Amino acid sequence: MDLTTTTRARVAGKRERTKQQNRLLILQAARKVFAELGYGATTVRDIVRATPLAAGTFYNYFNSKEEVFQAMQDEIALRIRPRLHEERAKARSIEEFILGTFRTFFEYVASDEANFHAIRRNTDTLRVRMDTPEILAGFHELRSDLEEAIANGLFPSLDPDYLMAAIVGVAFEIAERMLRRARPDTEDATRFATALFMGGIKALPTINSGDTA
Amino acid sequence: MDLTTTTRARVAGKRERTKQQNRLLILQAARKVFAELGYGATTVRDIVRATPLAAGTFYNYFNSKEEVFQAMQDEIALRIRPRLHEERAKARSIEEFILGTFRTFFEYVASDEANFHAIRRNTDTLRVRMDTPEILAGFHELRSDLEEAIANGLFPSLDPDYLMAAIVGVAFEIAERMLRRARPDTEDATRFATALFMGGIKALPTINSGDTA
DNA sequence: AAGGAACGTGACGATGCGTCAACTTATCTG
């Protein structure tokens, strides 16, 4: 059917396909090994051994286990970021903005719990949080969205940097506690976090007058 | 002057003194090396090299670089925890409770900025947070204090677990942003975080009635 | 079909790991 390939080569060159497959193999192996041994105790060799590939091949794809970890994190960040942004873009009130952000986040976390736990597990310390560039970009986006909402008059003129920090802190910390509960309830977590900020925003000092609104 | 020692052996046996000194030497060397290379890239050997001791001696004091790191963290936690607890114990209002907690935390962070930065630095990821047992104990203490305040009638009956999580998240995240500013202003950070919770607590759903107060 | 380029392979030297037998020296004992 095609001038340059037999019928078995479907869509892309074989080179390209094995490249994608190898990358995937490594990521899947890493997810498994991280979950088993914990991130800290895992070595590049452990990941390679959980793979049919040779040690040298690993380094054609990643330079370290940290890079593998980041790739996993970034994958998550890229999946959730557009949803969060969209949710906030269509918000017509403070409540829609805040509630949409928290609900989307908590629902994602709950749906991807396995991934989250695998990623959090670590040998020597009980908990680890790493912010990759992609995740930091998500924080910046939240701040930009807040700045825009302030410019639009949707939000009072609060400190967008601290507000962003507070939202991020509450989101991650409550997500953690939520997952630890017997039956994680995303609506409960959403209600709590949203109410906190709905009430808080009213009381927060605006930037022009240093007093409560 | 003493029956069992010469005048040079002052207060404790020499064994005991060198033990304390070696431990301190390792901790100081580690602080320096972590700050220079970042936690992730540091090896036990790097720490040992920054010390007059032999490799084997290191393992008489710590089993890994993680344990050294934890010891550093625990040291901080033990310094700040009593202050936070005391501040909350003497609080006669919600505002005193919240404000005391945040002010104490932010002031400590600002005063010990060097330590904080050294501890946060990491090679491959831009940020790391590790919760050691001692730090987790601090979180539990905060929750206990909240539960007691609720039992006393000082606080409405909110979800103490989520409230603790929210306070912790906001405290750490805002502290991070505060330190990043040109001139860290602990009062500004305290005002922001306190106002957020003072307003938020009013709006938060109480546990008995599932609605706003 | 032949040449070239891309990529996988696994062995290699270098480095770090945790251990341990030998040594040093503080402390105890008589």
Added chain:
DNA sequence: CAGATAAGTTGACGCATCGTCACGTTCCTT
């Protein structure tokens, strides 16, 4: 005070991991 004991230090050792690279294989091009 001298000898005995045991606490603590030392650095070399065997083993594992590191990242690299010369080589071989396979895909792609012409």
